[in-house]
Amino acid sequence: MTMTLDLSPSASVDLPFYQPTGMECGLFETAYENGLPLLLKGPTGCGKTRFVEYMAAILGKPVYTVACHDDLSAADLIGRYLLKGGETEWVDGPLTRAVREGAICYLDEVVEARKDVTVVLHPLTDSRRTLMIDRTGEELAAPKGFMLVASYNPGYQNVLKRLKPSTRQRFLSISFDFPEPEVEIAVVSAESGLEPGRVAPLVRLAGHIRALSGMDLEEGVSTRLLTYAARLMASNMSVDQAIQVAIIEPLTDEPDVQQALRDLVSTIYG
């Protein structure tokens, strides 16, 4: 969903919808102005990606987003020689493009990426602000407009997948969490078109689920899943069915836990 805001008398930019939840917008802008990299920590589906897209639009910058996974290598970010019509040709990866263009590069779940990625990120995220491209022998100095943003979910972390202190300590960091109930009601209602009065019990349900402990849930329900449930309800699906497919099934495979969640739904919708 997008909305159009007037940023200055002469400028009108299509902004992704983002409801700020704290000081994050000011922090992002200050980090950008100072050429400092930013790490966003928080659970899945709490608005980190949307926040980066929103800030990029505010600053009028393109954003290159990379969803990191355990096979993602430095070459995937930097680029590689490809065979084209019998000739080999260098093709920039998303990180190199962002550096060349002075754009924002967003590495989602950076902790998943292969170890050689850190080697690339270190000189780019300290005072050198340099991208080394071994294959071409280039050393690119990042221009003022370049910004590196990364995210990771501390909840998923296992011993093998941790950001090393030498990497963490190159980024400013900010913790994200699910928004306060009033903000989350506004967000889910705006995203789904379901009126706030019907979103409120969903957000209450989410609060109870997030507070559950000792149950076999890896993580609490995300704002993203709440918007899915609300969208189904706005399309006239029954509350029980919408919650089953958009909240209960995505959260757990365990029949006992599913039943406990359905019991919770009955107490709220009673």
Ligand SMILES: Nc1ncnc2c1ncn2[C@@H]1O[C@H](COP(=O)(O)OP(=O)(O)OP(=O)(O)O)[C@@H](O)[C@H]1O
């Ligand atoms: N503050 C917010 N303002 C607007 N929308 C929000 C906000 N927080 C969450 N959302 C909604 O939640 C959805 C998921 O957010 P987003 O994709 O940014 O999550 P994320 O934290 O990047 O998750 P992941 O780590 O899994 O990529 C968005 O599509 C949007 O609908």
